[in-house]
Amino acid sequence: MASGGKGRADSKAQQEFVSEAEDILERMRDDLSAVAEATQSGDETDPDVVNRLFRSAHSLKGLSGMFGFQAMSDLAHHLEDLLDGLRMGRVQLSAAGIALFDESMGVIAAVLADPGSETVTASAEREIHAIIERIEAWNRDPTADPDAGQGGSQLPDSLLRALTEYEEHRLRESQRRGKGIYVVDVDFEIASFEEGLGEISAAIKEVGEIISTLPSPGDTPDSHIRFSLLTATQLSRADLATRLDLPEASIAVGDPPREPSEGPGSSTAESEPGEIEAPATEHATHEQTTLKSISDTVRVDIKKLDELMNLVGELSIQKGAIRRLAHKLGIDPATARAGAELEKMHRSLERKLQELQAGVLEVRMVPLRQVFDKLSRVVRRLRLDLQKEVELEIHGADTELDKLIVEELVDPLMHIVRNAFDHAIEPAGERERAGKAASGRIRIEALQRGNDVVIAVSDDGRGIDARAVLERARQRGLVPADAELTTKEALDLVFLPGLSTREAVTETSGRGVGMDVVRSNIAALGGMVDIESRTGEGTTITIILPITLAIIQALIVGVGDHRFAIPLNSVRETLLVDLSEVQRSEGRELLNLRGEPLSLRHLSEEFRLSSRNRDGKQYVVVLGMGDARMGLIVDRLEGQQDTVIKPIQGPIREVRGIAGATELGEQGAVLVLDVAALVDDLGRRGDA
Amino acid sequence: MSVAQHQSGATWDLLARVAAGSGEGEEPVILRELLAFSLAGDRYAVPVERVREIVRMRQLTPVPRVPAEILGVISLRGEIVQVMDLRMRLGVEVSDSSRTSRIMVLHGDEGAVTGLLVDTVSEVLRVPEEAFRPAAAGEAEFVTDLCEHDGHFVSILSVERVLNVGS
Amino acid sequence: MSRILIVEDSGTMRSLLVQSLEALDPGLKIDEAQNGFEALRLLPRQPYDLIVTDINMPDINGLELVSFVKGNAQYASIPLIIVSTEGSDRDRDKGLELGADAYLVKPFDPAELHRVAADLLASRGD
Numbered sequence: 001m002a003s004g005g006k007g008r009a010d011s012k013a014q015q016e017f018v019s020e021a022e023d024i025l026e027r028m029r030d031d032l033s034a035v036a037e038a039t040q041s042g043d044e045t046d047p048d049v050v051n052r053l054f055r056s057a058h059s060l061k062g063l064s065g066m067f068g069f070q071a072m073s074d075l076a077h078h079l080e081d082l083l084d085g086l087r088m089g090r091v092q093l094s095a096a097g098i099a100l101f102d103e104s105m106g107v108i109a110a111v112l113a114d115p116g117s118e119t120v121t122a123s124a125e126r127e128i129h130a131i132i133e134r135i136e137a138w139n140r141d142p143t144a145d146p147d148a149g150q151g152g153s154q155l156p157d158s159l160l161r162a163l164t165e166y167e168e169h170r171l172r173e174s175q176r177r178g179k180g181i182y183v184v185d186v187d188f189e190i191a192s193f194e195e196g197l198g199e200i201s202a203a204i205k206e207v208g209e210i211i212s213t214l215p216s217p218g219d220t221p222d223s224h225i226r227f228s229l230l231t232a233t234q235l236s237r238a239d240l241a242t243r244l245d246l247p248e249a250s251i252a253v254g255d256p257p258r259e260p261s262e263g264p265g266s267s268t269a270e271s272e273p274g275e276i277e278a279p280a281t282e283h284a285t286h287e288q289t290t291l292k293s294i295s296d297t298v299r300v301d302i303k304k305l306d307e308l309m310n311l312v313g314e315l316s317i318q319k320g321a322i323r324r325l326a327h328k329l330g331i332d333p334a335t336a337r338a339g340a341e342l343e344k345m346h347r348s349l350e351r352k353l354q355e356l357q358a359g360v361l362e363v364r365m366v367p368l369r370q371v372f373d374k375l376s377r378v379v380r381r382l383r384l385d386l387q388k389e390v391e392l393e394i395h396g397a398d399t400e401l402d403k404l405i406v407e408e409l410v411d412p413l414m415h416i417v418r419n420a421f422d423h424a425i426e427p428a429g430e431r432e433r434a435g436k437a438a439s440g441r442i443r444i445e446a447l448q449r450g451n452d453v454v455i456a457v458s459d460d461g462r463g464i465d466a467r468a469v470l471e472r473a474r475q476r477g478l479v480p481a482d483a484e485l486t487t488k489e490a491l492d493l494v495f496l497p498g499l500s501t502r503e504a505v506t507e508t509s510g511r512g513v514g515m516d517v518v519r520s521n522i523a524a525l526g527g528m529v530d531i532e533s534r535t536g537e538g539t540t541i542t543i544i545l546p547i548t549l550a551i552i553q554a555l556i557v558g559v560g561d562h563r564f565a566i567p568l569n570s571v572r573e574t575l576l577v578d579l580s581e582v583q584r585s586e587g588r589e590l591l592n593l594r595g596e597p598l599s600l601r602h603l604s605e606e607f608r609l610s611s612r613n614r615d616g617k618q619y620v621v622v623l624g625m626g627d628a629r630m631g632l633i634v635d636r637l638e639g640q641q642d643t644v645i646k647p648i649q650g651p652i653r654e655v656r657g658i659a660g661a662t663e664l665g666e667q668g669a670v671l672v673l674d675v676a677a678l679v680d681d682l683g684r685r686g687d688a
Numbered sequence: 689m690s691v692a693q694h695q696s697g698a699t700w701d702l703l704a705r706v707a708a709g710s711g712e713g714e715e716p717v718i719l720r721e722l723l724a725f726s727l728a729g730d731r732y733a734v735p736v737e738r739v740r741e742i743v744r745m746r747q748l749t750p751v752p753r754v755p756a757e758i759l760g761v762i763s764l765r766g767e768i769v770q771v772m773d774l775r776m777r778l779g780v781e782v783s784d785s786s787r788t789s790r791i792m793v794l795h796g797d798e799g800a801v802t803g804l805l806v807d808t809v810s811e812v813l814r815v816p817e818e819a820f821r822p823a824a825a826g827e828a829e830f831v832t833d834l835c836e837h838d839g840h841f842v843s844i845l846s847v848e849r850v851l852n853v854g855s
Numbered sequence: 856m857s858r859i860l861i862v863e864d865s866g867t868m869r870s871l872l873v874q875s876l877e878a879l880d881p882g883l884k885i886d887e888a889q890n891g892f893e894a895l896r897l898l899p900r901q902p903y904d905l906i907v908t909d910i911n912m913p914d915i916n917g918l919e920l921v922s923f924v925k926g927n928a929q930y931a932s933i934p935l936i937i938v939s940t941e942g943s944d945r946d947r948d949k950g951l952e953l954g955a956d957a958y959l960v961k962p963f964d965p966a967e968l969h970r971v972a973a974d975l976l977a978s979r980g981d
Contacts, residue, residue: 062865164918652754668763
């Protein structure tokens with residue numbers, strides 16, 4: 001047997017490794033965002049977060065080493081060292097340092113995205129070495145560990161012996177800051193200790209820090225377990241006891257708190273050279289995540305959820321067939337009873353199916369936080385690159401959306417935020433002359449409204465001059481010279497492709513780079529974009545999206561000027577046949593399909609559309625519903641597309657043969673064929 | 689864009705006249721808000737609360753197997769909405785849509801909406817209830833009331849009747 | 856039949872540990888805990904013959920777990936292996952001081968894990 005990790009790693013293990021490493025990376029990015037925000041606003045960084053970052057780097061190092069990703073492991077090792085310095089207080093984090101981390105995350109993500117690729121690995125290695133050199137350069141010049149305090153002499157030895165090096169450091173640090181050091185003893189039943197421990201831990205974290213949690217046998221060791229929580233807080237023992245609703249006797253004092261000698265604001269961290277002092281911002285509230293055990297969750301490939309969703313879709317089609325059968329039975333008095341029974345069953349099936357669909361959809365929902373965190377990273381980066389002071393405010397990061405939509409949102413949102421940062425927000429001097437705060441502000445807000453999620457990105461920049469936009473659009477012939485537009489309509493012109501070029505409106509209005517792309521991206525998700533702006537005051541871009549995409553694959557076909565979508569799960573095959581192959585029987589057209597007769601219908605005749613029949617050749621889409629087959633003759637096959645079927649609203653409730661409609665980007669609405677109905681109708685005609 | 693912004697000076701004149709005529713100390717005047725639009729040169733209106741939004745004409749996808757007055761469907765921020773030609777529905781002379789043509793998106797039953805193609809959307813009228821005159825019974829299929837405004841009659845449509853195509 | 860408890864927050868590392876130990880003896884019963892809390896819950900339920908634990912874990916670290924196991928008359932006799940990414944020497948020394956029977960450095964050599972685990976299980980069997 002090979003010793004060492006790499007040889008043992010089969011591809012399944014490698015997949016597991018990649019997905020776990022991605023999880024770690026995502027967590028590091030989240031934590032880094034929190035640290036960056038705290039650094040930026042001058043708050044004390046949460047030691048738990050820094051420690052979690054350290055642990056993540058540590059895990060990543062071990063994992064990637066085990067799987068033979070040596071460069072990644074080296075980089076993680078260096079990050080670990082750096083984070084160790086940070087959590088031990090040897091190093092202060094600057095904006096440049098955070099950018100270094102961001103870059104590292106980026107390189108690691110690139111390797112993970114294509115772990116088999118040698119070229120990716122090679123170029124990533126070069127980047128990694130460059131980053132490592134910078135980290136080493138930084139590490140050579142660390143801020144010295146600020147005078148570590150004395151070990152807590154009054155603490156029980158059993159507790160001190162189980163402290164890791166890091167926890168020892170946290171203890172010294174708390175003592176140095178004059179905090180009170182206590183040991184809070186709590187006793188729980190083994191069967192349910194996590195809930196109680198979670199509550200008390202949360203209560204302590206509101207007023208201080210838990211340095212260590214040491215378990216020991218409880219009063220009755222068989223059924224109870226005791227925890228000694230090494231706690232650092234400014235509170236006195238009495239206050240802490242009140243706060244935690246515990247008798248004072250269960251709290252032992254290691255060191256009482258010193259009188260706070262320095263105000264909370266005076267302990268400023270030393271700034272690294274080149275660090276940008278950004279003003280305090282109202283941050284997204286990172287709510288305390290629950291202490292719920294991770295073991296209750298599983299990772300699921302989104303493709304599997306799509307498959308489930310497709311199954312639900314297919315079941316709905318079967319359900320339709322049952323309903324039709326129930327109707328048929330209901331007409332004949334001899335079978336009316338059975339028909340009514342079947343109808344009842346159909347209704348209950350429908351309800352269950354809706355619940356199933358809702359359940360699958362719910363699993364796909366993820367909070368927008370992950371996108372918003374990416375945006376904060378971009379803004380941090382831009383702050384450094386462009387030397388511009390802009391605050392980013394985020395609200396509603398917990399709003400949930402379909403995972404696929406969230407992924408597709410990254411690019412458009414990035415684009416909007418970059419535009420706002422780069423073009424809309426004026427340089428500090430210009431802002432001050434206009435009587436605005438020197439530092440600009442971008443606000444992102446998400447909220448759910450009915451079945452939609454609304455995301456608004458506002459800036460307080462120079463705004464868009466609607467007249468200038470209209471003027472430019474006229475010059476380019478995008479609107480008639482005599483067109484009279486409202487301000488709103490003129491603003492909407494920024495979404496036109498011809499206008500969305502840098503030179504077009506940037507200087508005059510500060511917006512418009514690639515907004516057409518943003519709009520088409522959002523439209524492809526079934527959403528819409530809206531823009532509002534006031535000259536001199538700023539701009540708000542609002543994106544409205546459906547909460548979920550019930551996606552089906554569809555074949556798009558054309559007849560004359562018309563387009564239709566056919567759910568791919570009912571398409572068996574497509575054929576290009578010569579008209580001479582078509583035979584007739586009792587006026588019905590047939591095709592010999594490998595020895596079996598296939599009934600043909602022209603979609604143009606079915607829907608009374610004018611068709612541009614080509615001479616000789618015809619496209620036949622072979623539709624299958626259960627065992628029934630039919631061939632649908634169309635003019636063109638236009639390809640496959642992921643689509644979302646929407647109901648058609650309006651006075652006409654049902655159109656035979658149409659299941660709904662879907663939006664195909666710029667082409668507007670496209671009707672989706674109800675294959676079950678079409679096949680059914682053919683059969684009925686056959687019966688008659 | 690809110691329809692209320694379209695409120696014109698004429699409305700205020702009307703209000704002023706109403707206020708002057710009613711005198712002080714009498715019972716308060718109940719005003720009804722109507723969205724007025726034109727169709728083949730005539731003035732029509734629907735209760736403003738039935739209007740969700742007004743949009744320009746856009747890419748229309750025809751739908752087979754529906755009555756002719758249903759022109760097709762449009763995509764409205766991902767919602768698929770039928771559009772009805774109001775001229776055809778009311779039996780007035782049909783013409784192509786023009787630059788001022790708008791689709792009034794009306795609230796129908798059960799949260800569904802329907803688009804109504806009209807020539808020009810003009811303004812929101814605030815009309816006292818007393819100014820309503822019932823339309824002559826038997827003569828009008830869709831008009832419930834008439835009200836006088838600026839020397840012209842405005843026909844007030846029953847949204848229910850207009851949208852009741854299926855039967 | 857021997858029963859082993861693995862405490863490790865990394866799923867991948869956990870399955871590697873399981874794989875390695877199963878190769879030692881396919882009949883082994885192996886329980887997995889994702890964190891210290893789970894380990895605390897599992898411990899009273901089964902008589903374990905060996906515990907393999909990581910150090911760096913959220914909530915309760917490996918040292919705290921070692922302290923609990925070795926400081927508790929019920930469990931003190933269960934052999935315990937720490938498997939951790941090369942950490943500080945101090946953490947290793949502390950682990951051994953607290954009573955851990957062996958300390959392996961990740962990436963560990965499966966053969967080494969076999970040898971140590973087999974030794975410890977055998978000593979228990981005596």
